[in-house]
Amino acid sequence: MAYSEKLLDHYNNPRNVGSMDKKDKSVGTGLVGAPECGDVMKLQIQVEDDKIIDAKFKTYGCGSAIASSSLATEWLKGKSVDEALKIKNTDISTELDLPPVKIHCSVLAEDAIRMALDDVRSKQDDEG
Amino acid sequence: MEKLIYMDNHATTPMDPRVLEAMMPYFCEKFGNAASKNHAFGWEADEVVKNSRQLIAKSIGAKELEFVFTSGATESNNLAITGVARMYKEKGNHIITVVSEHKAVLDTCDALTHEGFEITYLGVDENGMISLEELKNSITDKTILVSVMHANNEIGVVQPIKEVGAICKEHDVLFHTDATQAIGKVRIDVNEMNIDLLSMSAHKIYGPKGIGGLYVRRRKPRVRLSPLIHGGGHERGMRSGTLNTPSIVGFAKAIELADKELEAENERTSKLRDKLQTALSTRIDHTKINGKLDARLPGNLNISFHYVEGEGLMMAMPEICVSSGSACTSSSLEPSYVLQAMGIPDVLCHSSIRFGIGRFTTEEEVDAVIEKVVQSVNKLRDLSPLYEMVLEGIDLDTVAWTEH
Ligand SMILES: Cc1ncc(COP(=O)(O)O)c(C=O)c1O
Numbered sequence: 001m002a003y004s005e006k007l008l009d010h011y012n013n014p015r016n017v018g019s020m021d022k023k024d025k026s027v028g029t030g031l032v033g034a035p036e037c038g039d040v041m042k043l044q045i046q047v048e049d050d051k052i053i054d055a056k057f058k059t060y061g062c063g064s065a066i067a068s069s070s071l072a073t074e075w076l077k078g079k080s081v082d083e084a085l086k087i088k089n090t091d092i093s094t095e096l097d098l099p100p101v102k103i104h105c106s107v108l109a110e111d112a113i114r115m116a117l118d119d120v121r122s123k124q125d126d127e128g
Numbered sequence: 129m130e131k132l133i134y135m136d137n138h139a140t141t142p143m144d145p146r147v148l149e150a151m152m153p154y155f156c157e158k159f160g161n162a163a164s165k166n167h168a169f170g171w172e173a174d175e176v177v178k179n180s181r182q183l184i185a186k187s188i189g190a191k192e193l194e195f196v197f198t199s200g201a202t203e204s205n206n207l208a209i210t211g212v213a214r215m216y217k218e219k220g221n222h223i224i225t226v227v228s229e230h231k232a233v234l235d236t237c238d239a240l241t242h243e244g245f246e247i248t249y250l251g252v253d254e255n256g257m258i259s260l261e262e263l264k265n266s267i268t269d270k271t272i273l274v275s276v277m278h279a280n281n282e283i284g285v286v287q288p289i290k291e292v293g294a295i296c297k298e299h300d301v302l303f304h305t306d307a308t309q310a311i312g313k314v315r316i317d318v319n320e321m322n323i324d325l326l327s328m329s330a331h332k333i334y335g336p337k338g339i340g341g342l343y344v345r346r347r348k349p350r351v352r353l354s355p356l357i358h359g360g361g362h363e364r365g366m367r368s369g370t371l372n373t374p375s376i377v378g379f380a381k382a383i384e385l386a387d388k389e390l391e392a393e394n395e396r397t398s399k400l401r402d403k404l405q406t407a408l409s410t411r412i413d414h415t416k417i418n419g420k421l422d423a424r425l426p427g428n429l430n431i432s433f434h435y436v437e438g439e440g441l442m443m444a445m446p447e448i449c450v451s452s453g454s455a456c457t458s459s460s461l462e463p464s465y466v467l468q469a470m471g472i473p474d475v476l477c478h479s480s481i482r483f484g485i486g487r488f489t490t491e492e493e494v495d496a497v498i499e500k501v502v503q504s505v506n507k508l509r510d511l512s513p514l515y516e517m518v519l520e521g522i523d524l525d526t527v528a529w530t531e532h
Binding site for chain 1: 435436437439440443454463473474475478510511512513514515516524527529530
């Protein structure tokens with residue numbers, strides 16, 4: 001399968017790989033996918049004053065899954081929570097030019113973003 | 129990119145230059161049609177086809193007239209199974225095969241269900257082996273054919289073909305074997321093994337693509353086939369079409385070389401395989417070798433690297449040409465049905481890589497592959513949330529995953 005330059009770049013030089021402290025109130029974690037399906041994404045964001053100041057990921061999966069989550073962290077950094085909610089799987093699949101059989105990787109990335117945002121919101125609501 | 133390393137010799141093999149050399153005169157100079165009975169060009173082609181057929185047949189203990197040329201093992205499997213089914217349908221409508229067969233067998237059997245045939249699929253154990261008991265118990269008075277592959281293309285396991293042949297003979301059922309992966313690596317004698325039909329293909333043994341053949345027993349019993357391709361009545365009516373002389377010459381040369389070098393080549397490739405296997409399973413933790421260790425083809429290593437995904441791994445080492453049982457490498461988005469049939473969990477199927485070492489694989493290449501695989505698995509495990517969880521002591525089976 002021929003992949004786009006952008007996809008290969010994210011796969012070969014993944015941005016923002018790593019983990020944050022799940023228990024930190026400013027950190028939201030999204031863990032989506034399943035090992036038996038062949039892909040699992042963990043995406044984390046750190047939110048302060050409604051702004052995403054950092055994002056990290058770890059992904060088990062094919063090259064498209066790794067690239068989709070790498071791209072997602074890059075886009076998330078610096079965005080407000082409301083702006084982040086607007087990121088759609090189609091934005092990711094278009095940017096990386098994902099082949100049709102790999103569209104589910106971008107769907108997974110969108111799910112991970114939403115789950116991380118929900119997580120941090122519920123934590124901060126509890127606090128407030 | 130760095131120099132490519134080809135380690136996918138179950139998929140296909142490079143042609144041996146000696147094979148090409150043998151074929152060369154049969155394109156532009158000795159181009160006759162073997163069916164032209166009335167001039168020298170035809171006689172020349174007919175003669176070389178006859179010699180080639182004899183040589184190939186002899187390599188499996190068969191007679192010249194028992195070997196039919198086809199376009200490859202896919203066609204041979206189709207001809208053997210559909211040909212027997214249609215010819216013997218008055219006798220019975222039951223066929224037995226195995227879940228881990230090549231698609232050319234499975235899909236042919238499936239197609240026959242639309243013609244009223246019933247198929248029994250034997251299971252395989254965790255090592256990929258069939259059970260002879262299950263085979264015996266599956267034979268009924270309606271069974272006309274048993275098709276069991278000799279060696280598997282994914283995990284390389286070699287089935288007990290002689291025992292299967294004996295059971296089929298005892299029950300008076302025809303026995304077909306897809307020997308595509310076994311030829312050139314396992315010595316075969318169709319009489320000793322009671323094989324009635326045997327499929328092979330030249331491109332798996334350093335010969336040209338698009339040529340193969342089917343052994344069809346002529347005596348005790350005489351097997352008859354209903355043809356799939358109709359026309360000029362070539363190949364004693366079993367497979368019409370002008371014979372592909374250059375490829376037939378190449379096929380015979382490939383068989384001749386494989387036969388001559390079989391033991392030496394097996395010794396060399398199994399040494400290289402063992403080196404690869406030992407290095408990968410000692411330098412990388414959490415690996416699993418798939419397939420029965422002491423009944424594999426010498427050049428085969430099918431290994432799962434837990435917590436990394438096969439296609440992702442192949443992308444990390446683009447200069448290494450191998451294949452994977454991961455869903456992501458198949459168009460169906462299902463992981464390997466062969467590994468699944470062995471009861472291997474899906475997660476390990478997704479993590480599997482098949483290495484196929486062949487005649488032209490060098491020790492330097494094996495060394496380079498070891499380094500690159502170790503490096504790539506480590507890189508992807510640094511990226512793997514699963515590996516991280518395991519290191520933290522989390523049992524992955526207790527996590528509430530969001531299946532999709
Ligand atoms: C076991 C087995 N059977 C059949 C085939 C099909 O062979 P061919 O490519 O000659 O049609 C292959 C190769 O893919 C194989 O490995």
